[in-house]
Amino acid sequence: MSPTTVRSATRSPQQRLILAIAITASFVAFLDMSVVTVALPAIVDDLGGGLTTQQWTVDAYLLTLGSLILVAGSVSDAFGRQRVLRIGLILFGIASVAIAAAPTSEVLIAARLLQGVAGAMLVPSSLALITSTFDGAERGRAIGTWTAATAGAMVAGPLLGGLAVDLASWRLAFVINVLPIAVALLLLERVEVRDVRWDDAHVDLVSAALCAVGLGGAVFALIEQPNLGWSDPAVWGAGLGGTAVFAWFVWRQSRIAQPMLPLALFAARNFAWGNLSTLLVYGALGLNGFVVSVYLQERAGLTATAAGLSTMPITLALIVLSSRAGAVAGRVGPRLFMTWGPITMAGGSLLLLTVGEPFSYWTQVLPGVLLFGVGLAATVSPLTAAVLGAVDSSRAGIGSAVNNAIARVASLVAVAALGAVVGGQLDLAGFHRAAVFVGVLLALGGVVSWLGIRNPAAPDPA
Incomplete structure (x- = not known):
């Protein structure tokens, strides 16, 4: 099925609704990025683990986000922007609650990995929803509005996160985004514009896995090296293995017909x-x-x-x-x-x-x-x-x-x-x-x- 684009000299109610959904969904992902850093000392005071726990709290999210953000666009094309956005919002909410309830640093880090997967689904799907709904100059204005509005998350995040930590607990800082998630899900139920899917969309799960494993091995080696030392087999093995797998990922991108990372760019x-x-x-x-x-x-x-x-x-x-x-x-x-x-x-x-x-x-x-x-x-x-x-x-x-x-x-x-x-x-x-x-x-x-x-x-x- 070919994508349909809503064209209008002025924004229709459905266009305004979709723009509001895209802004709210992206706000969730950007808010979490800016909230987490102010909560790191309180997390370590509660769960322990020192600098290593703080690094993993940040990097677990970035690992899955960075590894999957390229393939997320293809997933959105294959299964529909609205559907992927809905799934991403639900996963992000579940992960946020799991982080807030985490009894140990290991559970928190696992939930952050899941949150990164959800985050990778939110931002590309939000932008794709805008580009499939708006056309011409109105598309540029919509993206500009989206950019300006989501920038507010970078202002609000540290302040809201800091207040949550100081007045209640670091756990509250991770459930701040539950309200905008609920709002975005309710707004999605009011969308009347047909979802966009491409029958020939290709989702390269093998490349996504290679990217995630390669980066994960390298990151594990870098974070754990100060604790275990470079001579530890777990450190040098993960480092060398991760580097080799990531090199395999890059090599694969130069060989397949529809690469996740088009090297020709x-x-x-x-x-x-x-x-x-x-x-x-x-x-x-x-x-x-x-x-x-x-x-x-x-x-x-x-x-x-x-x-x-x-x-x-x-x-x-x-x-x-x-x-x-x-x-x-x-x-x-x-x-x-x-x-x-x-x-x-x-x-x-x-x-x-x-x-x-x-x-x-x-x-x-x-x-x-x-x-x-x-x-x-x-x-x-x-x-x-x-x-x-x-x-x-x-x-x-x-x-x-x-x-x-x-x-x-x-x-x-x-x-x-x-x-x-x-x-x-x-x-x-x-x-x-x-x-x-x-x-x-x-x-x-x-x-x-x-x-x-x-x-x-x-x-x-x-």
């Missing part, structure tokens, strides 16, 4: 170099968010709410300035923004080396946070535009999915490597080492952009 210069920059920049972002939130609570003595608010200037700068940076980069090209944005963020990270004892947020943290926010706002939109602008418009969907998956995997690997970076303990010296490591990753991201990104040629006036 990387023949476009800006797509290849832009994704390399994404790997470095988003790895630094994931590690920075983890380290700052945990250190400010465990070592500097801030409450969970205060720790959540401490990095709010970064999100606000992103919301206020990123569209303007994107507009200017659209006129002059993305190369300069993608170079100086990450380098500016690197400067903000290195300013965190002033953190010491006695601790002062206003003089030791805020200056770096502000500089970091400005650099991030200058980077995100031009980076996305450069990557997606390098592929044909007919392949923008898979191009976006690949870039999103690389960003998630970058955070996954960076957080997994934290123990090796800080020496197994996030004390002041470890915090400083992490700040330097984040700064180096960001500076390399800027250098890669300068060397590899090319501004599009100006249109011929004739």
Whole structure:
């Protein structure tokens, strides 16, 4: 069956309903990403496990999310966007309740793995629902509305999570999203537009499994190495095995007719170099968010709410300035923004080396946070535009999915490597080492952009 698209000069009630569903479903996934970091110290206080438990709490979600987000689009095409979205919402709700009720860290981590599977179903299905319902300029406006609304989750998440931890329990922080899940499910019952399915959609479960197993082995080795040592067979065996399986996954993508990861996309210069920059920049972002939130609570003595608010200037700068940076980069090209944005963020990270004892947020943290926010706002939109602008418009969907998956995997690997970076303990010296490591990753991201990104040629006036 071919997809049907609702076309109207103005949004119909059904279009508004579908946009509300897409926003609410995506809000759930983004909210959880921003809630978890402020809850990490409280989780360890309750369940134990130290830094390793904190790393697995973050990485279990990112592992299944990053591994499956590429295949989730195919699942959505094969079984219907609305159906997959409904299943994803239900699974996310079940996993959230399981996390909140987890008696041990092992149960929590298993539930986080399930939550990542559900998250991989939500975001691609939400976007696919929009693209199959809206057309032309109205589609662009709908996606813009979706982007702006879901950005609110990044503002609300740390604050809501911090308040939940401080006023009640870290467990409450994971059931905040039950209400928006219920709302999205109720709204789905009112949809009258026929669901979209493609009879020739191909779901490559073998590639998805290879990707998950390969990344899982590498992540296990990186997280457990500080505890067991590289000489332990479980560590080096998982590391080598995971690397080999992931190499098999990449090799398979070059051989099959309908790859989950189309390697041909990387023949476009800006797509290849832009994704390399994404790997470095988003790895630094994931590690920075983890380290700052945990250190400010465990070592500097801030409450969970205060720790959540401490990095709010970064999100606000992103919301206020990123569209303007994107507009200017659209006129002059993305190369300069993608170079100086990450380098500016690197400067903000290195300013965190002033953190010491006695601790002062206003003089030791805020200056770096502000500089970091400005650099991030200058980077995100031009980076996305450069990557997606390098592929044909007919392949923008898979191009976006690949870039999103690389960003998630970058955070996954960076957080997994934290123990090796800080020496197994996030004390002041470890915090400083992490700040330097984040700064180096960001500076390399800027250098890669300068060397590899090319501004599009100006249109011929004739």
